[in-house]
Amino acid sequence: MKWELIYGIVYSAVAVHGVRADASMVTYQVGDLEVHLLVEQQGQGSGSILLGASEGNLNRYIPGGTYQSETNTLLIRSPDRILLVDTGFGGALFDHLTRLGIDPDQVDAVLLTHLHGDHIGGLQTAGKARFPRASVYLAQQEKTYWTETARNRAAVAALAPYGSRVHTFLPAPLGSAEELIPGIRAIAAFGHTPGHTLYQVESKGQKLLIWGDLMHVQDIQFPLPGISVSYDTDPQAAGAIRKQVLDYAVQNKVPIAGMHLRYPGIGTVTAEGEGYRFSPLGGR
Numbered sequence: 234m235k236w237e238l239i240y241g242i243v244y245s246a247v248a249v250h251g252v253r254a255d256a257s258m259v260t261y262q263v264g265d266l267e268v269h270l271l272v273e274q275q276g277q278g279s280g281s282i283l284l285g286a287s288e289g290n291l292n293r294y295i296p297g298g299t300y301q302s303e304t305n306t307l308l309i310r311s312p313d314r315i316l317l318v319d320t321g322f323g324g325a326l327f328d329h330l331t332r333l334g335i336d337p338d339q340v341d342a343v344l345l346t347h348l349h350g351d352h353i354g355g356l357q358t359a360g361k362a363r364f365p366r367a368s369v370y371l372a373q374q375e376k377t378y379w380t381e382t383a384r385n386r387a388a389v390a391a392l393a394p395y396g397s398r399v400h401t402f403l404p405a406p407l408g409s410a411e412e413l414i415p416g417i418r419a420i421a422a423f424g425h426t427p428g429h430t431l432y433q434v435e436s437k438g439q440k441l442l443i444w445g446d447l448m449h450v451q452d453i454q455f456p457l458p459g460i461s462v463s464y465d466t467d468p469q470a471a472g473a474i475r476k477q478v479l480d481y482a483v484q485n486k487v488p489i490a491g492m493h494l495r496y497p498g499i500g501t502v503t504a505e506g507e508g509y510r511f512s513p514l515g516g517r
């Protein structure tokens with residue numbers, strides 16, 4: 234699909250719902266599904282989180298030692314259901330929902346990429362579910378690690394109010410993942426965390442790969458994908474799966490969306506030199 238066409242669809246979709254495009258929300262059509270990338274937070278990140286980058290590469294790609302960081306969530310709307318992928322810190326997300334005319338009790342399911350605080354912050358407040366009707370989906374490995382092995386209090390608290398509406402699954406590797414729910418495949422991308430999961434959205438032959446935290450610092454990790462960050466539980470595994478997913482996106486021309494890619498946070502990937510090049514939606 235040509236970018237001009239996608240842009241046309243984006244803006245017609247925006248017009249349909251009366252939402253103005255600005256630097257905090259992007260609407261992207263995948264067949265019958267409308268996907269909104271919602272910016273939760275923008276700021277400055279420190280290059281000190283990068284592992285294994287040479288001085289020369291740091292100076293080249295992260296001049297000054299800082300980069301523009303961002304945290305996003307995604308909302309997927311079909312004619313019969315509303316899904317969220319992650320919940321950010323639980324701040325701007327709720328303003329975005331209001332602007333979209335969506336009440337939190339209309340959200341049918343929350344799909345979690347992993348259980349870090351910047352992805353589950355919107356699940357609960359004061360022990361109450363902020364999405365009272367929603368089911369929560371996450372990888373079994375992720376739930377086990379954070380609620381049993383590592384016993385992270387925030388992760389336990391985030392899931393607790395959802396009780397029996399928390400559903401776990403075993404994500405499959407790229408290319409062999411079955412549908413978790415209609416139109417959505419859950420793909421194993423362990424490394425950033427032990428159960429880190431990507432969600433591929435598909436409708437009418439069009440696809441979008443929501444890749445969660447496969448990458449944190451796009452300025453250096455597209456050209457040098459072997460570089461991981463200190464947040465990665467297993468930096469080596471994170472680097473290996475990052476390259477595999479990038480190859481998949483290039484070879485299959487599947488657009489990608491990321492929770493820490495800068496606005497518009499959605500685009501395509503091509504091979505370039507030893508690494509990759511990201512072309513954000515709109516061709517900037």
Ligand SMILES: [Zn+2]
Nearest residue numbers: 349351446492
């Ligand atoms: Zn994150």
